[in-house]
Amino acid sequence: xxxxxxxxxxxxxxxxxxxxxxxxxxxxxxxxxxxxxxxxxxxxxxxxxxxxxxxxxxxxxxxxxxxxxxxxxxxxxxxxxxxxxxxxxxxxxxxxxxxxxxxxxxxxxxxxxxxxxxxxxxxxxxxxxxxxxxxxxxxxxxxxxxxxxxx
Amino acid sequence: xxxxxxxxxxxxxxxxxxxxxxxxxxxxxxxxxxxxxxxxxxxxxxxxxxxxxxxxxxxxxxxxxxxxxxxxxxxxxxxxxxxxxxxxxxxxxxxxxxxxxxxxxxxxxxxxxxxxxxxxxxxxxxxxxxxxxxxxxxxxxxxxxxxxxxxxxxxxxxxxxxxxxxxxxxxxxxxxxxxxxxxxxxxxxxxxxxxxxxxxxxxxxxxxxxxxxxxxxxxxxxxxxxxxxxxxxxxxxxxxxxxxxxxxxxxxxxxxxxxxxxxxxxxxxxxxxxxxxxxxxxxxxxxxxxxxxxxxxxxxxx
Ligand SMILES: [Zn+2]
Numbered sequence: 222x223x224x225x226x227x228x229x230x231x232x233x234x235x236x237x238x239x240x241x242x243x244x245x246x247x248x249x250x251x252x253x254x255x256x257x258x259x260x261x262x263x264x265x266x267x268x269x270x271x272x273x274x275x276x277x278x279x280x281x282x283x284x285x286x287x288x289x290x291x292x293x294x295x296x297x298x299x300x301x302x303x304x305x306x307x308x309x310x311x312x313x314x315x316x317x318x319x320x321x322x323x324x325x326x327x328x329x330x331x332x333x334x335x336x337x338x339x340x341x342x343x344x345x346x347x348x349x350x351x352x353x354x355x356x357x358x359x360x361x362x363x364x365x366x367x368x369x370x371x372x
Numbered sequence: 373x374x375x376x377x378x379x380x381x382x383x384x385x386x387x388x389x390x391x392x393x394x395x396x397x398x399x400x401x402x403x404x405x406x407x408x409x410x411x412x413x414x415x416x417x418x419x420x421x422x423x424x425x426x427x428x429x430x431x432x433x434x435x436x437x438x439x440x441x442x443x444x445x446x447x448x449x450x451x452x453x454x455x456x457x458x459x460x461x462x463x464x465x466x467x468x469x470x471x472x473x474x475x476x477x478x479x480x481x482x483x484x485x486x487x488x489x490x491x492x493x494x495x496x497x498x499x500x501x502x503x504x505x506x507x508x509x510x511x512x513x514x515x516x517x518x519x520x521x522x523x524x525x526x527x528x529x530x531x532x533x534x535x536x537x538x539x540x541x542x543x544x545x546x547x548x549x550x551x552x553x554x555x556x557x558x559x560x561x562x563x564x565x566x567x568x569x570x571x572x573x574x575x576x577x578x579x580x581x582x583x584x585x586x587x588x589x590x591x592x593x594x595x596x597x598x599x600x601x602x603x604x605x606x607x608x609x610x611x612x613x614x615x616x617x618x619x620x621x622x623x624x625x626x627x628x629x630x631x632x633x634x635x636x637x638x639x640x641x642x643x644x645x646x647x648x649x650x651x652x653x654x655x656x657x658x659x660x661x662x663x664x665x666x667x668x669x670x671x672x673x674x
Contacts, residue, residue, distance in 0.1 A: 331477060333475070333476060333477045333497050333498070334476070334477050334478050335456070335476045335477065335478035335479045335481070335482045336478065338476045339455060339456050339457070339476070339479075339482070340455060340457070341457075341478075341482050357478065358478075358481065359477070359478025359479075359481045359482055360477035360478040360496075360497070360499050361380065361382065361477075361478070361499055361500070362477075363563055
């Protein structure tokens with residue numbers, strides 16, 4: 222077994238998030254709040270990838286994310302792959318889907334938005350899945366995935 | 373329309389819009405001086421807008437309702453640092469309906485989520501002012517006899533003008549042909565041009581007002597404000613180019629009517645006022661009936 226494969230398969234049970242662009246890895250750690258959980262977490266970054274140059278991988282033991290949790294990643298790294306591992310085997314590979322609604326995670330780009338001026342949690346609704354367009358639930362400003370700002 | 377109020381024109385279906393237009397006509401033809409008796413409405417104006425506030429208060433009082441509120445933030449508790457959340461929670465205890473205007477965008481949506489009573493958005497910054505759209509639709513219906521298949525020319529500041537954006541959204545259901553007439557720096561934003569393309573709405577863009585006058589059924593004029601320009605010379609030039617004068621109306625369609633959300637500055641010369649095609653003052657009057665329709669519809673009284 223070569224080393225690259227080991228990274229994916231050495232987990233007994235849990236979730237492997239693969240094909241993360243290296244620059245996005247630590248943001249994803251933070252979105253998923255992996256710094257706050259007790260599970261065993263293995264993080265690899267700047268690993269060589271034939272497909273994408275350098276990539277990051279996150280392995281979380283004994284954790285199976287809810288779709289609405291894991292889909293937040295799609296905002297930052299739509300190309301990431303989710304592998305569910307049970308008993309050292311990949312039992313499921315999932316592609317990410319942009320969530321229909323994103324609460325509290327992103328900051329509205331409009332300085333006059335109520336979420337930037339009052340203690341109000343941000344909320345965005347997905348308007349166009351193909352183009353990746355979100356709309357602020359409050360000020361109705363449109364936002365493209367390329368311009369999102371994390372809170 | 374959702375029972376928690378009217379926040380944005382994007383929440384309104386075609387049926388909602390038609391119903392309000394129909395009800396506005398009924399309120400105009402048959403005043404109902406007792407319909408709101410025993411009801412108390414708050415008008416919370418966190419920024420001043422005398423015109424809009426008077427229109428809402430007239431709408432309520434002519435139906436026998438009462439009004440409490442404030443007309444600018446300096447006299448409200450928010451000047452003492454109270455959050456919008458707390459002001460809205462407090463006022464909800466007292467009234468049957470809140471009408472609010474606020475300089476912060478999304479303030480009305482948020483208020484509608486925390487208030488225990490319905491909220492009507494009377495303007496939230498550059499975002500929405502849905503009752504203006506209702507009165508615009510009512511004015512179009514009244515003057516043209518229909519909403520369908522009209523040529524609507526929007527003129528002036530199409531970039532920042534929230535009234536034209538909301539009207540454009542509302543007219544999507546009525547097969548309009550749009551002319552967008554603006555200087556390049558105030559052109560209709562891409563978001564709304566895309567909207568037209570996705571909905572299959574016909575539009576063309578012009579920089580010359582004269583190019584659209586003869587084919588228009590409705591000329592919707594807007595204010596071109598100096599603060600949109602860094603160069604005062606450029607502003608003067610644009611302002612003069614987008615001013616409608618009476619002699620320009622020769623040869624226009626008989627049914628053409630000129631609308632303007634008011635207040636106007638110089639976009640419409642005063643010699644237009646006596647032309648029977650000038651409709652902006654009646655348009656403002658229609659606002660009272662449109663607001664009565666919205667208020668009574670939300671309160672479930674009609
Ligand atoms: Zn916003």
